[in-house]
Amino acid sequence: MTISVLGSGAFGTALAISLAEKGPVSLWARNPMKAQAMQDSRRNGTRLPGVELPENLSITADMTEACESEILLLAVPMQTLRSVLSENKAKLAGKTLVACCKGIELDSGLGPVAVIREVLPDAQAALLTGPSFAADIARGLPTALTLACEDAEAGKKLQEQLTTANLRLYRTTDTTGAEIGGALKNVMAIACGAVIGAGLGDSARAALMTRGYAEMQRMALASGAKAETLAGLSGFGDLALTCTSDLSRNYRLGLSIGRSEEFDPSITVEGAATARAVAAQAQRMGLDMPVTLTVTNLIDQRLTISEAAAHLLKRPLKEE
Ligand SMILES: NC(=O)C1=CN([C@@H]2O[C@H](COP(=O)(O)OP(=O)(O)OC[C@H]3O[C@@H](n4cnc5c(N)ncnc54)[C@H](OP(=O)(O)O)[C@@H]3O)[C@@H](O)[C@H]2O)C=CC1
Numbered sequence: 001m002t003i004s005v006l007g008s009g010a011f012g013t014a015l016a017i018s019l020a021e022k023g024p025v026s027l028w029a030r031n032p033m034k035a036q037a038m039q040d041s042r043r044n045g046t047r048l049p050g051v052e053l054p055e056n057l058s059i060t061a062d063m064t065e066a067c068e069s070e071i072l073l074l075a076v077p078m079q080t081l082r083s084v085l086s087e088n089k090a091k092l093a094g095k096t097l098v099a100c101c102k103g104i105e106l107d108s109g110l111g112p113v114a115v116i117r118e119v120l121p122d123a124q125a126a127l128l129t130g131p132s133f134a135a136d137i138a139r140g141l142p143t144a145l146t147l148a149c150e151d152a153e154a155g156k157k158l159q160e161q162l163t164t165a166n167l168r169l170y171r172t173t174d175t176t177g178a179e180i181g182g183a184l185k186n187v188m189a190i191a192c193g194a195v196i197g198a199g200l201g202d203s204a205r206a207a208l209m210t211r212g213y214a215e216m217q218r219m220a221l222a223s224g225a226k227a228e229t230l231a232g233l234s235g236f237g238d239l240a241l242t243c244t245s246d247l248s249r250n251y252r253l254g255l256s257i258g259r260s261e262e263f264d265p266s267i268t269v270e271g272a273a274t275a276r277a278v279a280a281q282a283q284r285m286g287l288d289m290p291v292t293l294t295v296t297n298l299i300d301q302r303l304t305i306s307e308a309a310a311h312l313l314k315r316p317l318k319e320e
Pocket residue numbers: 007008009010011012030031034047075076077078080083084100101102103132133134135267268270
């Protein structure tokens with residue numbers, strides 16, 4: 001069994017480092033100059049500074065070489081997943097493809113597993129998701145994630161192949177639930193960051209996390225997913241991490257909105273496009289998702305933070 005990681009950002013590099021303890025791993029970077037710089041310095045100075053790359057980890061900018069592996073981890077931003085798959089369709093056919101991205105595609109409303117299935121129906125599609133900062137994984141700190149694969153036997157095998165000493169995987173066949181949890185927790189993290197950034201307090205954050213979780217459950221159940229999946233690492237677990245840590249880029253975008261500060265647009269923030277995709281999807285499905293809708297209004301500057309808070313507080317009273 002050989003493994004390649006496509007995408008040499010923070011997460012792809014961290015996963016490659018962790019997996020390299022079990023055997024050789026290939027890390028693909030789209031930019032040959034960046035690949036060479038990583039090869040020369042044995043570091044990923046731009047995306048994951050301060051961590052040395054182990055000997056077992058080889059770096060390549062050659063997609064054909066990377067696709068020689070049987071298992072390919074796709075660690076690229078959600079909105080670029082389809083193009084990476086489409087551009088390399090022939091090389092990826094029949095492989096085991098494990099999406100490591102969190103989000104919903106803007107144009108289609110699909111999650112990562114569904115996008116893989118649409119572009120490469122003959123591939124074995126899976127999703128690795130859950131509470132984990134790349135820096136923690138790269139430093140070998142204990143981490144637990146969800147491995148979602150509809151094919152139970154393939155999922156069991158993958159769970160063993162991708163578990164490392166400090167990276168413990170739990171498995172599920174509920175790919176839809178895992179996709180929705182991982183995508184929506186980023187939206188809720190933006191909301192929570194905005195609340196804290198604006199000085200609205202920890203109680204307001206707890207309210208948003210809870211009502212945000214209710215939205216995650218609502219979307220998941222309406223999409224045929226299981227409530228238990230949302231209560232697991234990919235849902236509740238990642239919501240807890242991302243809504244409370246300023247290591248999260250989504251949370252930091254929220255903080256900057258709350259403080260009326262600029263935010264570097266080159267930083268990967270999956271929750272922004274995902275909020276728009278989910279708000280549109282919710283409207284099509286007739287689902288009430290006020291926190292998600294409010295996040296789209298904040299990031300698209302249709303509401304100020306105080307207008308957003310007032311709007312949420314004034315909604316008709318209802319049963320919990
Ligand atoms: N960072 C983290 O702690 C975690 C991240 N994730 C998820 O992992 C995914 C990737 O995030 P992360 O690694 O942090 O992001 P980064 O911003 O660190 O890196 C993104 C990587 O994707 C590459 N990339 C961007 N666009 C394309 C494209 N069109 N084709 C090929 N490669 C492309 C970039 O290449 P280049 O360097 O050349 O720009 C870069 O290597 C996200 O969905 C995120 O939610 C999940 C858990 C933890």
